[in-house]
Structures are given as structure tokens and as C-alpha cells.
Amino acid sequence: MDFYDILFWILSVMAVGCALGVVLSRNPIHSVIFLILTFFAISGHYLIMNAQFLAIVNIIVYAGAIMVLFLYILMLMNLNADAEPQKGLLVQIAGILSGGTLFLVLLAATKSAHNEEINKVSTNVGLITNLGKLLFTKYVLPFEISSVLFLTAMIGAIVIGKKEPQLKNGEEHIA
Amino acid sequence: MPVTSSNYLILSLLLFSIGIMGTLIRRNAIIIFMCIELMLNAVNLLLVHFSHLNGDVDADSQIFVFFIMVVAAAEVAVGLAIIAMMYRKVHSVDVNILNRLKH
Numbered sequence: 001m002d003f004y005d006i007l008f009w010i011l012s013v014m015a016v017g018c019a020l021g022v023v024l025s026r027n028p029i030h031s032v033i034f035l036i037l038t039f040f041a042i043s044g045h046y047l048i049m050n051a052q053f054l055a056i057v058n059i060i061v062y063a064g065a066i067m068v069l070f071l072y073i074l075m076l077m078n079l080n081a082d083a084e085p086q087k088g089l090l091v092q093i094a095g096i097l098s099g100g101t102l103f104l105v106l107l108a109a110t111k112s113a114h115n116e117e118i119n120k121v122s123t124n125v126g127l128i129t130n131l132g133k134l135l136f137t138k139y140v141l142p143f144e145i146s147s148v149l150f151l152t153a154m155i156g157a158i159v160i161g162k163k164e165p166q167l168k169n170g171e172e173h174i175a
Numbered sequence: 176m177p178v179t180s181s182n183y184l185i186l187s188l189l190l191f192s193i194g195i196m197g198t199l200i201r202r203n204a205i206i207i208f209m210c211i212e213l214m215l216n217a218v219n220l221l222l223v224h225f226s227h228l229n230g231d232v233d234a235d236s237q238i239f240v241f242f243i244m245v246v247a248a249a250e251v252a253v254g255l256a257i258i259a260m261m262y263r264k265v266h267s268v269d270v271n272i273l274n275r276l277k278h
Contacts, residue, residue: 001176008178012186019190019213023197028205035209038190042216049227051237054219061244066212066251073255074205077262086202095199103192107185115181116228125231131238139238146245153249157256 004120007048015041028074032067039063051126183224190217204258204268208251215247 018041021034039062046055086092124130135143190213197210219240226236258268265272 005176005178008182012182015186016189016193019193022206022209022213023193023201028203031206031209035213038213039216042220045220046223049223050231051223051226051240054223054237054240057241057244058216058219061248062212062216066248069251069255070205070209073259076259077268092200096196099192099196099199102195103188106188106191110181110184110188113181113184115179118178118180118183118227119230123231125226125234126237130234131241134234134238135241138235142242146242149249150245153252157252160253160256160260 002120004048004118007044011041011044011048014038015045029071032070032074035070036063036067039067046126049126050123053126053128053131180224180228183221187217187221187224190214190220202269202271204261204270207270208254208258212247212251215243219243 015038018034018037022031022038025031025034039058043055043058043063046052046058194210194214194217197213198207201207201210222236222240222243226234229236261273262268
């Protein structure tokens with residue numbers, strides 16, 4: 001049991017516990033906080049697996065930008081904790097059962113995979129120098145296409161969120 | 176007991192299954208969306224782990240994780256806009272209200 005193993009177990013317990021907190025907590029704000037903690041745990045995993053750039057990007061993009069967007073929408077809607085109606089007990093049990101069954105099926109499918117020990121050597125493959133070189137040589141086309149995708153998503157969000165023009169008299173309201 | 180590759184596999188599968196359960200048992204559209212993010216992150220973790228298991232010879236799988244993050248960010252922008260519009264129309268984020276779409 002060396003430092004790597006201890007770090008792995010701490011981060012794993014943190015990730016799974018906070019993921020359960022996302023699903024189980026009544027208050028949506030608490031769910032967001034738990035999800036941010038899960039992302040921090042996953043970033044810690046990236047760090048011990050030589051993916052330093054991804055760890056930072058995970059914190060900046062996910063915990064920093066995406067979750068703030070979620071919080072912003074939640075605050076905008078001012079949802080109360082008890083406002084959310086519960087699904088029926090039968091549906092909840094069915095959901096947990098099917099999720100657990102999926103877990104067991106995937107576990108059984110991957111049981112025969114090689115069980116290797118992790119090499120704990122630190123390399124610099126995940127540093128920005130390496131990834132940047134790869135991103136601008138081998139993967140330059142997907143990189144540029146993803147920038148167009150971002151532009152499309154931005155325009156799409158604006159178009160969807162725009163206020164609709166007031167309906168004139170006599171016009172059918174489609175709802 | 177040293178950490179092996181199956182430990183990471185089980186961790187990722189657990190996170191993914193928790194995400195699936197969340198999408199199935201919750202009715203709040205925003206929580207469901209967050210559970211989808213959780214599933215994406217479980218897959219990212221497994222991809223980085225496979226890259227690490229392969230001896231870190233190249234960073235291709237880390238580039239793939241990077242692109243998954245890009246697509247997730249675009250998805251969140253559009254999805255939250257749709258949820259905000261839905262809230263403006265029906266004053267609720269309950270997904271059961273949306274089942275009128277099937278009529």
C-alpha cells in the first residue's frame with residue numbers, strides 16, 4: 001500500500017459517494033455541489049494517471065464553466081426543494097434495479113479482461129506541449145470542426161432562448 | 176493490495192450506473208442533465224485509464240477525452256437553453272409534463 005494506492009482509494013470513495021449524493025439529494029443546489037466535488041475527484045484521478053492537462057481542463061471547463069451555468073439556471077428558476085414531485089415507488093425501484101443490472105452485466109462482460117498492475121512511473125505525455133503538438137498536427141481537422149460546432153451551439157442557444165414575438169389576434173397559439 | 180486495472184474499471188462502471196439510475200429515478204430535467212454529465216465523465220475516466228495502462232506511449236486517447244469535453248460543453252449550452260424555454264412555457268422542469276409531446 002503505497003501513496004498511489006491510498007490516493008486512489010480516497011479519490012474513488014469521494015467520487016462514488018458524491019455521485020450518489022447527486023442522485024439522492026432533494027435540493028438541486030446540493031446536487032450541483034456534489035457534482036462539482038465528483039469532478040474534483042475525477043480530476044485527481046487524471047493527475048495520478050499522467051493526464052495533467054486534462055485534470056486542469058476538467059476543473060476549468062466542467063467545475064468552472066458548466067456547473068456555474070447549471071447553478072445560474074437553477075437560481076434563475078428559483079426551485080424549492082419540496083417543489084419537485086417524486087416518481088412512484090415502483091418506478092424508483094425499477095430504475096434502481098435496471099441500473100444495478102446494467103452494472104452487473106457490464107461487470108460480467110469485462111471480467112475476463114486482463115487484470116494488470118498499474119505502472120506508477122511519471123511521464124510527461126499528458127503535458128500541454130505533447131497534446132498541443134498532437135492537436136495541431138494529427139487532429140487539426142477535428143479541432144477546427146469543433147470550433148465550428150461551438151459557434152453553432154452558441155447561435156443555437158441564443159435562437160432557442162430568444163423571446164418569442166407577441167401573437168397577434170386571430171393567430172392560433174400552438175401549445 | 177495494489178491498485179489494478181480492474182479497480183478503475185469497476186469505478187468507472189459504478190459512476191456510469193449511478194448516472195443511469197439518476198436519469199431513471201429523478202423527474203427534475205436539470206438533475207437528469209447532470210446525471211448525463213456524470214456518465215460522460217465516467218467514460219472519460221476509463222479512456223484516460225486505458226491510455227495510462229497502455230504505457231502512455233501516445234496521447235491520442237487524451238485528445239479523445241478533450242473532444243468529449245468539447246461536445247459536452249456544446250450540449251450543455253443548447254440543452255440548458257431548451258430547459259429554460261420549457262420552464263418559461265410550462266413553469267416547471269418536471270419531465271413528466273413533457274409527455275404531452277406524444278399525443
